Amino acid sequence: MDLSSTTDPTDRPAPTTAGDGESGSGATERQSVGEPLQFVTFTVAEEAYAVDIMQVREIKAWSEVTRLPNQPEHMRGVLNLRGVIVPIFDLRCRFGSGLTDATATHVVVIVAVADRVVGILVDAVSDILTVSAEQIRPVPEMETRGDKDFLKGLATSDDRMVAILRLDALFDLNELAADGTPESAGTAAEQ
Amino acid sequence: MDDLSRFRDTYLAECEELLRDLETHLSALHDGTADSECLNSIFRAVHSIKAGAGMFKFTELVDFSHEFEALLDNMRDGRVEVTAERVDLLFKASDVLADLVGAAAEGSEPPAAAANMLAKDLAAITSTAKTAPEANTPDQATRGDAGTSAEQSRQPGETVCYRIDFYPAAELFRHANEPLLLIRELKTLGEVEVEVDLSRLPDLQQIEPENAYLGWTITLRSDCGQDAVREVFEFVEDDCRLDIHIDANDAGSPAPSEETDASPGRRNGAEGSDRKQADRAAEEGQAAKGGPGARISSIRVDLDRVDRLVNMVGELVITQSMLSQQADDLPSDRLIQFTRGLEELATHTRELQESVMAIRMQPVKSVFARMPRLVREVTDKLGKRARLVTIGEETEVDKTVIEEISDPITHMIRNSLDHGLEPPEEREAAGKPADGTITLSAEHRGGRIVINIRDDGRGIDHSAVLARARERGLVAPGAELAPDEIEDLLFEPGFSTAATVTDISGRGVGLDVVRRNIQGLGGRVSVSSSPGSGTCFTMTLPLTLAVMDGMIVVAGGEKFVIPTTNIIESMRPGRDQVNRLPSGDELVEVRGDYLPLLYIARAFSIDGAVDDPSHGLVVLAETERKGRVGLVVDELLGQQQVVIKSLEDNYDPVPGISAATILGNGLVAPILDIEGLQSMSQISTSPPPGLAAAIPGGVRRTDAIASIEQPERNQWT
Numbered sequence: 001m002d003l004s005s006t007t008d009p010t011d012r013p014a015p016t017t018a019g020d021g022e023s024g025s026g027a028t029e030r031q032s033v034g035e036p037l038q039f040v041t042f043t044v045a046e047e048a049y050a051v052d053i054m055q056v057r058e059i060k061a062w063s064e065v066t067r068l069p070n071q072p073e074h075m076r077g078v079l080n081l082r083g084v085i086v087p088i089f090d091l092r093c094r095f096g097s098g099l100t101d102a103t104a105t106h107v108v109v110i111v112a113v114a115d116r117v118v119g120i121l122v123d124a125v126s127d128i129l130t131v132s133a134e135q136i137r138p139v140p141e142m143e144t145r146g147d148k149d150f151l152k153g154l155a156t157s158d159d160r161m162v163a164i165l166r167l168d169a170l171f172d173l174n175e176l177a178a179d180g181t182p183e184s185a186g187t188a189a190e191q
Numbered sequence: 192m193d194d195l196s197r198f199r200d201t202y203l204a205e206c207e208e209l210l211r212d213l214e215t216h217l218s219a220l221h222d223g224t225a226d227s228e229c230l231n232s233i234f235r236a237v238h239s240i241k242a243g244a245g246m247f248k249f250t251e252l253v254d255f256s257h258e259f260e261a262l263l264d265n266m267r268d269g270r271v272e273v274t275a276e277r278v279d280l281l282f283k284a285s286d287v288l289a290d291l292v293g294a295a296a297e298g299s300e301p302p303a304a305a306a307n308m309l310a311k312d313l314a315a316i317t318s319t320a321k322t323a324p325e326a327n328t329p330d331q332a333t334r335g336d337a338g339t340s341a342e343q344s345r346q347p348g349e350t351v352c353y354r355i356d357f358y359p360a361a362e363l364f365r366h367a368n369e370p371l372l373l374i375r376e377l378k379t380l381g382e383v384e385v386e387v388d389l390s391r392l393p394d395l396q397q398i399e400p401e402n403a404y405l406g407w408t409i410t411l412r413s414d415c416g417q418d419a420v421r422e423v424f425e426f427v428e429d430d431c432r433l434d435i436h437i438d439a440n441d442a443g444s445p446a447p448s449e450e451t452d453a454s455p456g457r458r459n460g461a462e463g464s465d466r467k468q469a470d471r472a473a474e475e476g477q478a479a480k481g482g483p484g485a486r487i488s489s490i491r492v493d494l495d496r497v498d499r500l501v502n503m504v505g506e507l508v509i510t511q512s513m514l515s516q517q518a519d520d521l522p523s524d525r526l527i528q529f530t531r532g533l534e535e536l537a538t539h540t541r542e543l544q545e546s547v548m549a550i551r552m553q554p555v556k557s558v559f560a561r562m563p564r565l566v567r568e569v570t571d572k573l574g575k576r577a578r579l580v581t582i583g584e585e586t587e588v589d590k591t592v593i594e595e596i597s598d599p600i601t602h603m604i605r606n607s608l609d610h611g612l613e614p615p616e617e618r619e620a621a622g623k624p625a626d627g628t629i630t631l632s633a634e635h636r637g638g639r640i641v642i643n644i645r646d647d648g649r650g651i652d653h654s655a656v657l658a659r660a661r662e663r664g665l666v667a668p669g670a671e672l673a674p675d676e677i678e679d680l681l682f683e684p685g686f687s688t689a690a691t692v693t694d695i696s697g698r699g700v701g702l703d704v705v706r707r708n709i710q711g712l713g714g715r716v717s718v719s720s721s722p723g724s725g726t727c728f729t730m731t732l733p734l735t736l737a738v739m740d741g742m743i744v745v746a747g748g749e750k751f752v753i754p755t756t757n758i759i760e761s762m763r764p765g766r767d768q769v770n771r772l773p774s775g776d777e778l779v780e781v782r783g784d785y786l787p788l789l790y791i792a793r794a795f796s797i798d799g800a801v802d803d804p805s806h807g808l809v810v811l812a813e814t815e816r817k818g819r820v821g822l823v824v825d826e827l828l829g830q831q832q833v834v835i836k837s838l839e840d841n842y843d844p845v846p847g848i849s850a851a852t853i854l855g856n857g858l859v860a861p862i863l864d865i866e867g868l869q870s871m872s873q874i875s876t877s878p879p880p881g882l883a884a885a886i887p888g889g890v891r892r893t894d895a896i897a898s899i900e901q902p903e904r905n906q907w908t
Contacts (some may be wrong), residue, residue: 066859067749068838068845069795078842080853083502087842116841 039129041162042109042122044091048162050129055111059125062106076121088119089171113167129157202243206292209236211560213285218563221278230267237263242426251301252291258310259284262317270320277316284309286564350414356434358406363430376423381413497550504544505834509857511536555633556584558597562604562631569608576615576625577608582632588640589735595712599705603644603728604629611648611726640734645727651720653677678718682706710815713739713756737835743828746791747800752833752852752862757812761827766805779809779821789872790823794847801825817869847871
């Protein structure tokens with residue numbers, strides 16, 4: 001297994017969070033220059049997104065979930081995945097476009113993020129995208145800072161732009177949340 | 192995770208077992224119930240730990256176990272006498288060994304100072320070993336004693352000729368050793384001549400490829416000591432016939448007087464090691480373990496694999512209940528056959544489930560075995576004397592419970608030693624034996640495990656307890672309490688009867704914490720005592736923490752599980768039973784008591800729930816710290832056993848929810864944390880901090896990221 005992660009070009013587009021946030025997605029570190037990268041692409045609100053294929057555990061149709069008390073708005077609830085309880089997040093809602101009107105044709109992509117397993121609700125899974133690392137374009141600097149943090153880069157598939165997601169940043173499923181007690185978060189916001 | 196670290200984990204797991212064996216056998220030695228096998232078993236345990244430690248380069252562990260082993264070897268050969276004092280030293284050595292193994296497991300700094308000191312003590316005793324062969328077991332001859340005596344008269348640095356007869360057994364190869372490497376290593380010590388003995392080699396047709404037929408006679412001329420030669424064979428010693436002696440006939444041999452000494456020794460040695468090898472083979476057969484070919488009666492399985500199995504069986508139960516629901520739609524002519532099949536499936540599933548749960552059951556021995564050391568250490572520190580008697584170590588409970596009972600038992604034993612047992616003089620004055628007795632017992636009773644910790648100490652001083660409780664304001668000045676009520680005061684927060692706070696027990700973490708933790712596991716703990724003759728702590732726990740009894744309730748269309756251990760009763764209050772305080776809080780009147788009402792739906796901001804308790808139901812629940820509360824729900828769906836699933840594996844902790852379970856329809860239902868709910872409802876009366884605490888939403892988290900990311904951003908701009 002090649003561990004030459006220091007030269008991984010996929011990290012270059014978003015240097016601000018490189019290092020820290022990468023702990024869970026070991027899959028991207030594994031790939032060296034020139035080796036083709038594979039992503040699972042899907043659509044949310046007409047837009048195309050992708051996640052590293054090594055992070056995808058399973059793809060299943062939407063089914064009823066159990067709401068947890070006081071869950072964040074973009075969380076749909078939890079699901080029983082063969083005896084393991086898995087939280088399901090609504091990607092559309094996370095992107096600020098409101099809750100998905102989930103039906104049986106909607107799809108849940110089960111992904112591994114850091115040491116957790118979560119599901120993301122998307123409209124439809126499209127394809128598997130194979131690109132070389134050089135073909136991934138960096139995310140340009142933009143007015144609003146939000147997007148850049150959870151995007152790893154941009155790729156092109158069938159003349160369409162595909163945004164490659166940085167899942168751990170998207171759902172903040174690592175230790176950051178555990179440390180962010182309400183008090184400390186409050187003071188941080190005031191500063 | 193490479194192979195080596197996997198082997199390392201296996202080795203460390205084995206060490207745990209070996210240390211437990213060591214403890215058991217040392218205790219037998221201590222109590223005088225030891226048989227001749229006992230010392231051998233102790234030696235073997237230490238030897239195995241040392242062998243593995245060498246492989247993983249745990250230097251301190253190797254060095255220490257080497258000294259330990261050397262002494263044990265001399266003891267089992269009868270060259271060093273086994274006295275009570277020395278057994279105590281062995282106990283200490285086994286404690287240090289356990290610490291060293293622990294340090295190796297955690298990768299922390301090994302307690303080198305303690306190890307070195309003790310190693311010196313061990314070596315000091317080893318050096319008293321008798322070398323004279325008189326009045327000893329034939330075993331004594333096995334360790335090349337004649338050779339040793341010959342060697343002793345030898346001048347250091349003098350070149351000696353060793354003759355080494357080396358006949359590997361098949362096990363040697365199975366344990367992945369290679370004679371050639373050993374011979375090569377001998378070559379580094381000096382000049383080597385090797386002669387192979389082919390006499391045992393059968394005809395080609397009869398050769399079993401995995402058997403060992405060859406033997407070697409090696410002549411080594413070297414100025415090294417015999418120990419160095421023996422060390423080459425250290426790891427194969429048990430798997431071969433090995434005889435190392437000094438060939439006195441060789442040129443440059445010592446004085447002729449030794450010759451007479453050496454030759455009988457040589458013969459003895461050869462016989463001895465043969466016999467020993469046979470013994471060993473027999474032992475290994477008895478233990479039903481060892482290399483391949485031996486009968487294997489147990490295997491080591493990763494808990495994750497068992498959990499996966501448990502999960503799958505759970506899913507099977509759900510699938511099966513789904514099938515039976517759908518069967519109702521079948522045409523009646525095919526229904527009968529189908530139902531019969533389903534019933535059979537149900538039986539098999541149930542049995543499967545029971546078998547899987549049984550795999551997770553373990554004897555409490557693993558926890559009990561840690562306690563003798565605790566008793567030793569604590570009594571040493573307190574200057575008291577006590578022995579520990581354990582009963583029912585084979586009692587089985589679920590793995591999850593095993594992990595949880597260690598702390599409470601430790602705490603209660605400490606408590607008994609510290610507060611219960613009197614110092615030796617006081618005991619003798621009271622006509623009791625100077626050595627106190629702590630009895631630790633376990634048994635199954637009514638689907639639960641009952642653990643007793645009994646001491647024969649002074650018992651609980653009721654008047655002292657009562658006086659202290661009054662002083663602390665736990666009891667009203669004039670109130671009279673029954674004896675059991677007084678004893679129960681020990682579990683009150685912040686209570687400690689000891690006049691001085693020692694570092695053994697009573698450092699703030701009192702019995703109240705023990706009780707709370709045990710109740711958290713769905714268990715109970717109580718104490719009873721009779722003045723002058725002792726105290727007994729009784730702890731009962733469910734056999735498993737993977738499953739519990741729960742009441743399924745509905746609030747605002749959503750299902751929740753309330754642990755049955757929390758529930759006192761359920762009721763539908765009349766309108767006049769519900770009262771309102773000026774603050775808006777509601778109270779329900781139950782037989783003269785007023786209990787606060789807690790609306791589950793409101794606590795979790797669920798819409799569409801019953802707003803009037805007299806139209807819904809009130810479940811009266813009780814928790815240790817927050818007392819009783821009336822939980823308002825819409826309806827009760829019934830009681831059932833539920834499998835406890837962690838929410839936190841894949842999600843953050845949710846206030847008011849302790850875990851989750853999977854219902855018969857495959858959907859998840861949260862299990863309520865009543866105490867957590869009670870705290871939540873208290874916070875909600877003071878909105879600003881309460882709001883922040885109650886909503887672990889995205890806003891707060893985004894802020895947390897922003898603040899943490901900020902410094903990093905600066906680095907890049």
